[in-house]
Amino acid sequence: MTELLQTYWPMLVAALVVGIVIAWYVFSASRKTRVTGTSKDVLDEGAAPAQRNKALIDAAPAATPMAPADGVPPTTPAAEPVPAKAAAPASGGDELTRIKGLGPKLAGTLRDMGVTSFAQIAAWDDAEIDRVDAQLGRFQGRIRRDDWVGQAKLLASGDEAGFTGKYGNTR
Template sequence: MIELIEANWLLILLAVLVGFVVAWFLLSGSRKTRITREDTGEEPGNARRNQALIDAPPAAAKDTASPPEPEDKPEPAPSPAPPPVATPRAEPAAAAASLGGAGAAVNTAVSQEEAGQAAPEGADDLTRLKGVGPKLAAQLNTLGVTSFAQIAGWSEAEIDRIDDQLGRFKGRIRRDNWIEQAKLLSEGDTAAYEKRFGKL
């Protein structure tokens, strides 16, 4: 018997493997789940109630479905309007007469009103300097700079001191040559100013 097994061991091993494969196919086919409906004899009302419970969304989904109502926020109180600032009207008219144009009169009046809010009585219109707009003129007025003669007399140290306080306008004093412009404007030399820096 042992001699027979030794001579045919390969065939025996092959027969065992085939047996395992056949058994596996037979067992896997019987494992498939089959759903069968059993008649339980329940009343139709109970069946509908059970089906409604099955079809209903989970409780967690119900909680997250409706977001909370937003709370009403109180509206901010309106801020009071600033009091009107009186600006002298004589200077724009005089400037308009010296410029000789209606458009220049309107521009001068608007820039004087914007810059003149912080400017004291009798101050020069600093917006006549090239590179100085209404905001920068108002900022200069708050720093105590109000006249062309004052700017014309600045030393290098004063230029540095004022320039450090100009924020985003820093560097404009030297770049736009305010000192020379202010000298010509304080002397009233309009022809030399316009020749060097262009029309006022």
């Protein structure tokens, strides 16, 4: 063994030096953070607005109530707030909130899209479900998961017993 060390000691020293250099590089040199990008943060001075907010920035302002021409606000008493469940359906439409999984917010969204009756929902095919579902935002998937079309078919036909038997009472 001693003869081996005497013969190959230069190689052993070189291997030890190479090992130390590699260990230094792995443990020390790679821990330094280097900033190499030139992109600006949204909060930096003069930076462009974030792309995800671009639609909000470019959108028209929300409608605000018009003030009277004389500048004096009307003195009519404030109306009592009506609970969302007790609200009557909009002009000739059905009470869409009777469908399980379809609350007041979704009912308002559907009304904004022109859907006001159970018969309209009952007539949806897969393409129409996909089109409407894409506009429901965080409520996507509810139409199929809660079987709105099946519920709407029973409600549109007036089959209260069948609806209650399959989906329960929603009143």
